[in-house]
Amino acid sequence: MEEKLRAVLxxxxxxxxxxxxxxxxxxxxxVHLVEKKPSIGGRMAQLxxxxxxxxxxxxxxxxxxxxxxxxxxxxxxxxxxxKEVTGQMGDFSVxxxxxxxxxxxxxxxxxGECAAKCxxxxxxxxxxxxxxxxxxxxxxxxxxxxVMTIDRENCLYLTRGVCRICEKFCxxxxxxxxxxxxxxxxxxxxxxxxxxxxxxxxxGIPQYGYKRYRNVILSLECERLMCASGPTGGHLLRPSDNKxxxxxxxxxxxxxxxxxxxxxxxxxxxMHATKEAMLAYEHDHKVKSCIFYxxxxxxxxxxxxxxxxxxxxxxxxxxxxxxxxxxxxxxENPIVWYEETQSSKTNKMTADLAVLATSLMPRKDVKELAKxxxxxxxxxxxxxxxxxxxxxxxxxxxxVCGCCREPTDIPESVAQASGAAERAAETVMx
Amino acid sequence: xxxxxxxxxxxxxxxxxxxxxxxxGCLSFCSAGELNxxxxxxxxxxxxxxxxxxxxxxxxxxxxxxxxxLNMELHEKFGWKPPIGDYQRIxxxxxxxxxxxxxxxxxxxVTSLLLYLLDRNLINGALVSKKTGRFARKAxxxxxxxxxxxxxxxxxxxxxxxxxxxxxxxxxxxxxxTVKSLEKKYLRDIAVVGTPCQINAIRKMxxxxxxxxxxxxYTIGLFCIENFSFDDIARERLEKxxxxxxxxxxxxxxxxxxxxxxxxxxxxxxxxxEVHEVARPACFACHDFSNEYADISVGGLGSPDGYxxxxxxxxxxxxxxxEALRKGYIQERTFEDAEExxxxxxxxxxxxxxxxxxxxxxxxxxxxxxxxxxxxxxKA
Numbered sequence: 040m041e042e043k044l045r046a047v048l049x050x051x052x053x054x055x056x057x058x059x060x061x062x063x064x065x066x067x068x069x070v071h072l073v074e075k076k077p078s079i080g081g082r083m084a085q086l087x088x089x090x091x092x093x094x095x096x097x098x099x100x101x102x103x104x105x106x107x108x109x110x111x112x113x114x115x116x117x118x119x120x121x122k123e124v125t126g127q128m129g130d131f132s133v134x135x136x137x138x139x140x141x142x143x144x145x146x147x148x149x150x151g152e153c154a155a156k157c158x159x160x161x162x163x164x165x166x167x168x169x170x171x172x173x174x175x176x177x178x179x180x181x182x183x184x185x186v187m188t189i190d191r192e193n194c195l196y197l198t199r200g201v202c203r204i205c206e207k208f209c210x211x212x213x214x215x216x217x218x219x220x221x222x223x224x225x226x227x228x229x230x231x232x233x234x235x236x237x238x239x240x241x242x243g244i245p246q247y248g249y250k251r252y253r254n255v256i257l258s259l260e261c262e263r264l265m266c267a268s269g270p271t272g273g274h275l276l277r278p279s280d281n282k283x284x285x286x287x288x289x290x291x292x293x294x295x296x297x298x299x300x301x302x303x304x305x306x307x308x309x310m311h312a313t314k315e316a317m318l319a320y321e322h323d324h325k326v327k328s329c330i331f332y333x334x335x336x337x338x339x340x341x342x343x344x345x346x347x348x349x350x351x352x353x354x355x356x357x358x359x360x361x362x363x364x365x366x367x368x369x370x371e372n373p374i375v376w377y378e379e380t381q382s383s384k385t386n387k388m389t390a391d392l393a394v395l396a397t398s399l400m401p402r403k404d405v406k407e408l409a410k411x412x413x414x415x416x417x418x419x420x421x422x423x424x425x426x427x428x429x430x431x432x433x434x435x436x437x438x439v440c441g442c443c444r445e446p447t448d449i450p451e452s453v454a455q456a457s458g459a460a461e462r463a464a465e466t467v468m469x
Numbered sequence: 470x471x472x473x474x475x476x477x478x479x480x481x482x483x484x485x486x487x488x489x490x491x492x493x494g495c496l497s498f499c500s501a502g503e504l505n506x507x508x509x510x511x512x513x514x515x516x517x518x519x520x521x522x523x524x525x526x527x528x529x530x531x532x533x534x535x536x537x538x539l540n541m542e543l544h545e546k547f548g549w550k551p552p553i554g555d556y557q558r559i560x561x562x563x564x565x566x567x568x569x570x571x572x573x574x575x576x577x578x579v580t581s582l583l584l585y586l587l588d589r590n591l592i593n594g595a596l597v598s599k600k601t602g603r604f605a606r607k608a609x610x611x612x613x614x615x616x617x618x619x620x621x622x623x624x625x626x627x628x629x630x631x632x633x634x635x636x637x638x639x640x641x642x643x644x645x646x647t648v649k650s651l652e653k654k655y656l657r658d659i660a661v662v663g664t665p666c667q668i669n670a671i672r673k674m675x676x677x678x679x680x681x682x683x684x685x686x687y688t689i690g691l692f693c694i695e696n697f698s699f700d701d702i703a704r705e706r707l708e709k710x711x712x713x714x715x716x717x718x719x720x721x722x723x724x725x726x727x728x729x730x731x732x733x734x735x736x737x738x739x740x741x742x743e744v745h746e747v748a749r750p751a752c753f754a755c756h757d758f759s760n761e762y763a764d765i766s767v768g769g770l771g772s773p774d775g776y777x778x779x780x781x782x783x784x785x786x787x788x789x790x791x792e793a794l795r796k797g798y799i800q801e802r803t804f805e806d807a808e809e810x811x812x813x814x815x816x817x818x819x820x821x822x823x824x825x826x827x828x829x830x831x832x833x834x835x836x837x838x839x840x841x842x843x844x845x846x847x848k849a
Binding site: 159161193199202207280 | 498528
């Protein structure tokens, strides 16, 4: 009994959940790391570089993914969702729903033969829909576990009873259409929620023209375009004509600090935009970036220096003024209309590409999870916490870290994760 | 689970019955997926190259325009309604490009829409068919406006006409089998101009999400009553019957009847019934005259010379048409007043409906004949 309860459930396999799981595992505590997607890695895996050091994101993340996978105290549950939680601090019963992968994880060696033959093409979620993928696919190249997954929504065999081509080409006989979803019961002493964020959908601000103008993109889309493993092989090519973007307008606070949308500050976007502008310049010294901001919030370790470097060395102009609207000219160049607050004059700027810094919002299904966990959310649907117990939710024994708590950058998420791990450890080791 | 229907069933139910439209859909899928079990024989009918290579995936069966498994799904997806499918608007339009106007035989709307799409970078290629000899046609991908105009000039405009009558001057171009080679050339988005059976196969492929149809972003459909196979025997018969030398033909068209323009500038009108014997038998089993699933359907029927009757069907089609109009690639026929406009449009529509009914009726009869009196596959 004692042994059994020295276990913690971590919900969310992004950088926060991974860090919490590793810390707990290293303390000798059993961890069940649950991830809804086919692989762990989360949003950080989608980033090209991280601020303020411009480290390659996947390069610093991948060792942690591998550690999680190999750790004797960590059990990974990918393609899984938490459906039910009963009991109390120190003794929770958790029902996990594990979706069938239709690929045998033991047999699959991720060779990709099946994907090369799969005839169905659907938009790739990891690449923000900028590329098409097959229906049997690796969630992303460095994903862990490194196995293929069949997307049940689009598989022609699972939806219409035809095809089975992948099965015929798999020399490892890893394809298993007989796999069924299963429910797994776990017994844990504490729970950590680390479910991360979804970007705000800017079609709620039609004057910015997202989806209407091809050269208006999201910052996460920009990130994928700049990433070497992304849809353009790391070239920042604008969507309309695949030509290199040389003048880039970064529009800040899209959906953030906005009374019609989210009133809160998303906290990472000022730095995120600076980073993307720097990377664009590193890729191509002809690039000129303008960042349109309300207040430049560089309140982190090394952040103010990072912004100064951007201005001095990376050809970035910071323009204080909220963008009123975006239009486009005959060549599909976005035109950014704004008010310069210093002179109170309205002005416009034509760019090759406009990048919207959309706000970080709780995951779309966070309300259901909160209900399952029996915890309260705040007015924006982030997990409710208390200033002096910032990692405790409203239910004893359930802790929280990362972007599902509030918009948080990577160093802060990692720090919170270690804190939440420690809080959980206290509970189960008592 | 039911047994999966495979190419064997397709051969039995479609090819051997003589209702294969030679659209090339099955082959394009099989080759694009590098499964390579199929080929076109010398009559452009699909057959096994190597039966052992067939994985019996059953996809070729589903995407064939002559099978009906996906028909209901297509109907729903496109909001199909009788008698000619869904559409937003009908117009009569023509190109504004002098060069296109000079060489095209109808309104040149297709060429101009494609030029617009290429100019605006909305596609990086258009799949059209080009005449390569007096009696040979080939599907090509025009990637530059010049290539498109060149195709329009020498052959493409004719092809429009011929396809509009459903015809290819000679053999039908299995356009879809060309799509298979597209992806390797890094094409992202393409537009396809095709007959109803070709567009039907593309739409079925898109229903399943299978390659190579994922590259196809825009479909421009041609009105089609039937295609003609001008093999030597048929040509001889037709020449004898109409008392013309087909070598002298400069233009074929179908509007209300079969229109042959000869080099001497002589135009002969022939009732459609008289040319049925050279029509491809498959066309008699086809229900679709007005290209019911295309983004935009076009043809000469109902418009005065120099204009193209244009049915704008989908939202995608409407955006392309409206933008091409706004940017001056095409212009619409002007009418005296709203009353005349309404009257003319009603007339155009009535003609399309009448041809559609005729084709549907004919298909129904043909299919029931083939089934020995019982109704079979390919519901209207």
